[in-house]
Amino acid sequence: MKAVLTEHLSKTYSSGKKAVDDIGIALEPGEVFGFLGPNGAGKTTTVKLLCGMLAPTRGSCRVFDIDSSQNPEKLHQVSGVVTEHAQMYDYMTGLENLIFYGTLFGMDAAESQKRGAELLERLDLLDAGNRKLAAYSTGMRQRLSLARAMIHHPKILFLDEPTSGLDPESAQNVNRLIRELADEGATIFLCTHQLRYAQEICTTYGLIDEGALLAAGTIEELRELIFSGVRVIVKADRFPKGLNSRAVGNGVYEITVDSEGEIPLLVKQIVDSGGDVYHVSAEKMSLEEIYFSLIDRRKVGKEDERHE
DSSP states (O other), X not given: OOSEEEEEEEEEOTXXXXXXXXXXXEEOTTXXXXXXXXXXXXXXXXXXXXXXXXXOSEEEEEETTEETTTOHHHHHTTEEEEOSSOOOOTXXXXXXXXXXXXXXXXXXXXXXXXXXXXXXXXXXXXXXXXXXXXXXXXXXXXHHHHHHHHTTOOSEEEXXXXXXXXXXXXXXXXXXXXXXXXXXXXXXXXXXXXXXXXXXXXXEEEEEETTEEEEEEOHXXXXXXXXXSEEEEEEESOOXXXXXXXXXXXXXEEEEESSGGGHHHHHHHXXXXXXXXXXXXXEOOOHHHHHHHHHHHHHHXXXXXXXX
16 A cells, blocks of 8 residues: 555646646655655645645545545545644643644543653644643744644645754654654655755655655656766876866866776776776765756756747
């Protein structure tokens, strides 16, 4: 059973704006999936479709084989959602908020309190558990929102910029918790426009722009779509002629090889020619580079269509 399965998922609003255009995603349980794109790309609309808050114009979406639009209440029992701007009750304490939401999911008060205290400790909020939410900082609210989403042990978490407004230490705690949840079998559907952050924490990715899914897969699968070789940076006092290299600095060269296995031979060629090697590193395309390459490719495709 797939954790998330969408087929030809599309959403056009009454204004005529097509927010999601024919998206197909298939996620296995336990994945940390980064859904990446700029603001307005269609990430939030996709999550609302997956959570049953919107009905698709075309296509379908299922979460753990639950039809999101047909059975939203059943879906809510197995999912948790964290939005960028946490909304809870200011006049209640942090722990009271968690107990309240736990009871909404059918947990009794004692069970909700025990689970709430555990989550407050994991998210470094235990000392603030008995303080009114009105006194919480933005970062504390964000962490409490994550605790609220986890109160009922969901099988899948939809996270929208989960580290927004957090200081580095709090962000590190949240990231550690995300990894722990994935190790425990939970699926994480993480929406963000921070590509470097996503590359650090996610196992698979979906790149979206203007409602269209540009590509999806692991970082290696995405690299293969753009460039199958390896860029090697070499610092040496001599570089043999005949190698297809490019000078990028004083004594620093860039050369492209088909695989990392060719790097020892490259170094040997330099040494055999009398050169001394001071530095060698293999540089693979970052997620950021992949994303912008796909954006550029899409722009070229659109231009070609206009001229046909």
